[in-house]
Amino acid sequence: MDVLDAIRARKSVRKYLSKAVEEEKLRAVLEAGRLAPSASNRQEWRFIIVRDGETRRRLAEAANNQAFVGEAPIVIVACAETDGHVMQCGQACYPIDVAIALDHLTLAAVELGLGTCWIGAFDESRVKQILSVPAEVRVVALMPLGYPSDSSVAKKKRLPFDEIVKYERW
Numbered sequence: 129m130d131v132l133d134a135i136r137a138r139k140s141v142r143k144y145l146s147k148a149v150e151e152e153k154l155r156a157v158l159e160a161g162r163l164a165p166s167a168s169n170r171q172e173w174r175f176i177i178v179r180d181g182e183t184r185r186r187l188a189e190a191a192n193n194q195a196f197v198g199e200a201p202i203v204i205v206a207c208a209e210t211d212g213h214v215m216q217c218g219q220a221c222y223p224i225d226v227a228i229a230l231d232h233l234t235l236a237a238v239e240l241g242l243g244t245c246w247i248g249a250f251d252e253s254r255v256k257q258i259l260s261v262p263a264e265v266r267v268v269a270l271m272p273l274g275y276p277s278d279s280s281v282a283k284k285k286r287l288p289f290d291e292i293v294k295y296e297r298w
Protein backbone atom coordinates (compact mmCIF):
# COMPACT_ATOMS: atom_id res chain seq x y z
CA MET A 129 0.00 0.00 0.00
CA ASP A 130 1.44 3.41 -0.87
CA VAL A 131 1.02 6.48 1.29
CA LEU A 132 -1.78 8.00 -0.80
CA ASP A 133 -3.74 4.74 -0.66
CA ALA A 134 -3.31 4.66 3.12
CA ILE A 135 -4.50 8.27 3.38
CA ARG A 136 -7.57 7.47 1.28
CA ALA A 137 -8.35 4.30 3.24
CA ARG A 138 -7.90 5.76 6.75
CA LYS A 139 -11.15 6.44 8.54
CA SER A 140 -12.20 6.89 12.13
CA VAL A 141 -12.97 3.41 13.42
CA ARG A 142 -15.55 3.24 16.19
CA LYS A 143 -16.20 -0.54 16.19
CA TYR A 144 -13.46 -3.05 16.85
CA LEU A 145 -13.08 -6.81 16.87
CA SER A 146 -11.94 -8.29 20.17
CA LYS A 147 -9.01 -9.90 18.30
CA ALA A 148 -5.70 -8.98 19.94
CA VAL A 149 -3.20 -6.80 18.10
CA GLU A 150 0.05 -8.63 17.46
CA GLU A 151 3.05 -7.25 19.36
CA GLU A 152 5.06 -6.71 16.16
CA LYS A 153 2.20 -4.74 14.59
CA LEU A 154 1.90 -2.53 17.67
CA ARG A 155 5.64 -2.01 17.58
CA ALA A 156 5.55 -1.08 13.87
CA VAL A 157 2.75 1.43 14.42
CA LEU A 158 4.60 3.07 17.31
CA GLU A 159 7.80 3.10 15.28
CA ALA A 160 6.01 5.14 12.61
CA GLY A 161 5.21 7.69 15.33
CA ARG A 162 8.77 7.63 16.63
CA LEU A 163 10.10 8.54 13.18
CA ALA A 164 7.86 11.61 12.79
CA PRO A 165 9.38 15.07 12.44
CA SER A 166 9.13 17.59 15.29
CA ALA A 167 10.10 21.20 15.96
CA SER A 168 13.87 21.34 16.62
CA ASN A 169 13.63 17.54 16.74
CA ARG A 170 12.29 17.85 20.30
CA GLN A 171 10.37 14.51 20.14
CA GLU A 172 8.27 15.41 23.15
CA TRP A 173 5.77 12.62 22.45
CA ARG A 174 5.36 9.81 24.95
CA PHE A 175 2.92 6.96 24.38
CA ILE A 176 1.23 4.94 27.10
CA ILE A 177 -0.04 1.60 25.81
CA VAL A 178 -3.12 0.47 27.72
CA ARG A 179 -4.29 -3.12 27.27
CA ASP A 180 -5.87 -3.72 30.68
CA GLY A 181 -9.64 -4.01 30.23
CA GLU A 182 -10.65 -2.20 33.41
CA THR A 183 -8.27 0.68 32.70
CA ARG A 184 -9.64 0.95 29.15
CA ARG A 185 -13.16 1.08 30.53
CA ARG A 186 -12.19 3.90 32.90
CA LEU A 187 -10.50 5.77 30.05
CA ALA A 188 -13.69 5.45 27.99
CA GLU A 189 -15.64 6.95 30.90
CA ALA A 190 -13.14 9.82 31.07
CA ALA A 191 -13.65 10.29 27.33
CA ASN A 192 -17.23 11.49 27.60
CA ASN A 193 -18.42 7.91 28.02
CA GLN A 194 -17.46 7.04 24.44
CA ALA A 195 -17.74 3.30 25.12
CA PHE A 196 -16.03 2.24 21.89
CA VAL A 197 -12.77 3.71 23.18
CA GLY A 198 -12.63 0.94 25.78
CA GLU A 199 -13.79 -1.75 23.34
CA ALA A 200 -10.62 -1.63 21.25
CA PRO A 201 -7.98 -4.05 22.58
CA ILE A 202 -5.46 -1.23 22.95
CA VAL A 203 -5.76 2.42 23.83
CA ILE A 204 -2.73 4.53 23.01
CA VAL A 205 -2.59 7.55 25.27
CA ALA A 206 -0.52 10.19 23.52
CA CYS A 207 1.25 12.49 25.96
CA ALA A 208 3.82 15.25 25.74
CA GLU A 209 6.71 15.60 28.12
CA THR A 210 7.11 19.25 27.31
CA ASP A 211 8.72 22.47 28.45
CA GLY A 212 5.88 24.28 26.69
CA HIS A 213 8.18 25.71 24.04
CA VAL A 214 6.48 28.16 21.69
CA MET A 215 7.87 28.61 18.19
CA GLN A 216 8.71 32.03 16.77
CA CYS A 217 5.45 31.87 14.81
CA GLY A 218 3.54 31.84 18.10
CA GLN A 219 2.39 28.21 17.98
CA ALA A 220 3.17 25.77 20.78
CA CYS A 221 5.30 22.87 19.55
CA TYR A 222 3.94 19.96 21.49
CA PRO A 223 0.35 19.62 20.22
CA ILE A 224 1.58 19.94 16.65
CA ASP A 225 4.42 17.46 17.10
CA VAL A 226 2.25 14.91 18.87
CA ALA A 227 -0.39 15.31 16.15
CA ILE A 228 2.15 14.60 13.41
CA ALA A 229 3.38 11.50 15.24
CA LEU A 230 -0.19 10.30 15.69
CA ASP A 231 -0.94 10.86 12.03
CA HIS A 232 2.10 8.78 11.05
CA LEU A 233 0.84 6.15 13.44
CA THR A 234 -2.70 6.11 12.03
CA LEU A 235 -1.42 5.63 8.48
CA ALA A 236 0.93 2.83 9.51
CA ALA A 237 -2.05 1.21 11.24
CA VAL A 238 -4.02 1.26 7.97
CA GLU A 239 -1.16 -0.44 6.16
CA LEU A 240 -1.26 -3.22 8.76
CA GLY A 241 -5.04 -3.69 8.57
CA LEU A 242 -5.64 -1.91 11.87
CA GLY A 243 -8.02 0.92 12.74
CA THR A 244 -7.73 3.96 14.96
CA CYS A 245 -9.81 6.94 16.01
CA TRP A 246 -8.43 10.20 17.33
CA ILE A 247 -10.17 11.01 20.63
CA GLY A 248 -10.01 14.63 21.67
CA ALA A 249 -13.10 14.65 23.89
CA PHE A 250 -11.71 13.57 27.25
CA ASP A 251 -11.12 14.95 30.69
CA GLU A 252 -7.36 15.36 30.89
CA SER A 253 -7.16 15.45 34.68
CA ARG A 254 -9.17 12.21 34.98
CA VAL A 255 -6.98 10.48 32.39
CA LYS A 256 -3.85 11.65 34.21
CA GLN A 257 -5.22 10.35 37.49
CA ILE A 258 -6.14 6.93 36.01
CA LEU A 259 -2.67 6.47 34.49
CA SER A 260 -0.54 8.23 37.15
CA VAL A 261 0.71 10.74 34.59
CA PRO A 262 2.96 13.37 36.23
CA ALA A 263 1.44 16.83 36.67
CA GLU A 264 3.80 18.54 34.21
CA VAL A 265 3.02 16.08 31.38
CA ARG A 266 0.15 16.89 29.00
CA VAL A 267 -2.23 14.32 27.56
CA VAL A 268 -2.90 15.32 23.95
CA ALA A 269 -5.10 12.51 22.65
CA LEU A 270 -6.43 9.04 23.25
CA MET A 271 -6.29 6.63 20.35
CA PRO A 272 -8.00 3.24 20.35
CA LEU A 273 -6.17 0.71 18.17
CA GLY A 274 -7.52 -2.59 16.94
CA TYR A 275 -8.92 -4.55 14.04
CA PRO A 276 -11.94 -2.76 12.57
CA SER A 277 -15.13 -4.79 12.69
CA ASP A 278 -16.12 -3.32 9.33
CA SER A 279 -13.57 -2.99 6.56
CA SER A 280 -15.74 -1.01 4.17
CA VAL A 281 -14.34 2.13 2.59
CA ALA A 282 -15.98 5.23 4.05
CA LYS A 283 -16.85 8.13 1.80
CA LYS A 284 -14.96 11.14 3.10
CA LYS A 285 -16.96 14.27 3.81
CA ARG A 286 -14.54 17.05 3.01
CA LEU A 287 -14.69 20.65 1.82
CA PRO A 288 -14.14 21.09 -1.90
CA PHE A 289 -10.57 21.62 -3.01
CA ASP A 290 -11.17 25.17 -4.25
CA GLU A 291 -12.56 26.23 -0.88
CA ILE A 292 -9.42 25.34 0.99
CA VAL A 293 -6.63 26.09 -1.47
CA LYS A 294 -5.67 29.62 -2.47
CA TYR A 295 -2.89 30.45 -4.86
CA GLU A 296 -0.32 33.19 -4.33
CA ARG A 297 -2.38 35.17 -1.75
CA TRP A 298 -5.40 34.87 0.58
Ligand SMILES: Cc1cc2nc3c(=O)[nH]c(=O)nc-3n(C[C@H](O)[C@H](O)[C@H](O)COP(=O)(O)O)c2cc1C
Nearest residue numbers: 138139140141142194245246247248249250282284
Ligand atom coordinates in the same frame (compact mmCIF):
# COMPACT_ATOMS: atom_id res chain seq x y z
C1 LIG B 1 -8.42 16.52 16.97
C2 LIG B 1 -9.50 15.48 16.73
C3 LIG B 1 -10.36 15.16 17.77
C4 LIG B 1 -11.34 14.15 17.57
N1 LIG B 1 -12.10 13.74 18.64
C5 LIG B 1 -12.99 12.72 18.45
C6 LIG B 1 -13.71 12.19 19.55
O1 LIG B 1 -13.55 12.57 20.71
N2 LIG B 1 -14.59 11.18 19.30
C7 LIG B 1 -14.78 10.66 18.05
O2 LIG B 1 -15.58 9.72 17.91
N3 LIG B 1 -14.09 11.13 16.98
C8 LIG B 1 -13.19 12.14 17.15
N4 LIG B 1 -12.46 12.60 16.09
C9 LIG B 1 -12.65 11.99 14.75
C10 LIG B 1 -13.33 12.97 13.77
O3 LIG B 1 -14.70 13.06 14.07
C11 LIG B 1 -13.09 12.44 12.34
O4 LIG B 1 -11.71 12.43 12.07
C12 LIG B 1 -13.79 13.30 11.29
O5 LIG B 1 -15.18 13.26 11.43
C13 LIG B 1 -13.46 12.83 9.87
O6 LIG B 1 -13.80 11.47 9.70
P1 LIG B 1 -12.71 10.36 9.31
O7 LIG B 1 -11.65 10.37 10.38
O8 LIG B 1 -13.47 9.06 9.28
O9 LIG B 1 -12.14 10.72 7.98
C14 LIG B 1 -11.48 13.56 16.28
C15 LIG B 1 -10.61 13.89 15.26
C16 LIG B 1 -9.60 14.83 15.49
C17 LIG B 1 -8.62 15.11 14.37
